[in-house]
Amino acid sequence: HSFHHLSEVSITFQTPASGDLHKLPPPRIASPPKNSTKFNKQSNAVQPEEIDRARDQRARMAGMMFGLDAPMMTALQHLLDIPDGETGAPGGEEQGPTRAYVRDARAMAATPADVKELPGAYAFVVDMPGLGSGDIKVQVEDERVLVISGERRREEKEDAKYLRMERRMGKLMRKFVLPENADMEKISAACRDGVLTVTVEKLPPPEPKKPKTIQVQVA
Structure with missing residues (x-):
């Protein structure tokens, strides 16, 4: 068995041709005037209406790239914008498998991995x-x-009070379907300096069958 039998559980999107990407207009979010009712004069913070408008614009752009309609991309963008730690609140994991599926998909996309085949x-x-x-x-x-x-x-x-939070928190995950010649009883793992190495030994190749000798009788 060769290495190409090893597959990964993942989500695949069909991307457009490179020439189509140049046709997409650059995203632009217009800032409201300071005297607008949607502008918070005390904190200079953008109000929820502006956040929703920006999310819808990102969804339309992503829909054009991946060939999905705007409502579907808007719903997906809304799920991705919710932090990982929000559970028990409306829209949390208790709502059903969709939230858990999106969370796992985001975790797999944020966890880089290398796979090597050794002798x-x-x-x-x-x-x-x-x-x-x-x-x-x-x-x-x-x-x-x-x-x-x-x-x-x-x-x-x-x-301690955070002045800036850029490091991603939350779940990390990867899934791999092991090939037929992987030995399920000989799996080891070691972590060093934030890098995990999981080693799955191969089963020994089957011994070739010896030819059977037929005794020729004298007639």
Whole structure:
């Protein structure tokens, strides 16, 4: 069995031709005048109406790129704009499998990985920055699906106030369907400097069958 039998569980979008991208107008969000009722004079913050307008514009742009209609892209953009930690609130994970599906898809897109085939094993190298070995789970589901997951949380201290938050928090995950010659009983994992390496050994190749000798009888 060769390495091409190893597949990854992922989501694929069909992108347009490169020439079509140049036809898309650049996104532009007009700022309201300072005397507008939609402008908060105290905090100079853009009001929810402007946020919704910006989300709709991003959805239209994404719909043109991926060939999806605007309502579908608007709903997807709304789900992606909700932070990972919002559970129990309206629109949280308790609503159904759609929210969990989008959250897992976003986690897989944010978790880079390399897959290598060695003479006697497969190696999965996954970036898990900011996570210790106790925060990472390596599991085998449905007999042959390798699941690597973890969750990075923001440290909360009473005497500290965030002035800027750019580091992504939330779930990290990748899924891989292992090939037939992977040994499910010989899987090891090691994490060093935020890089996780999962090694899955190969089953030994079957021994070739020896030809059977037929004794020729003398007539």
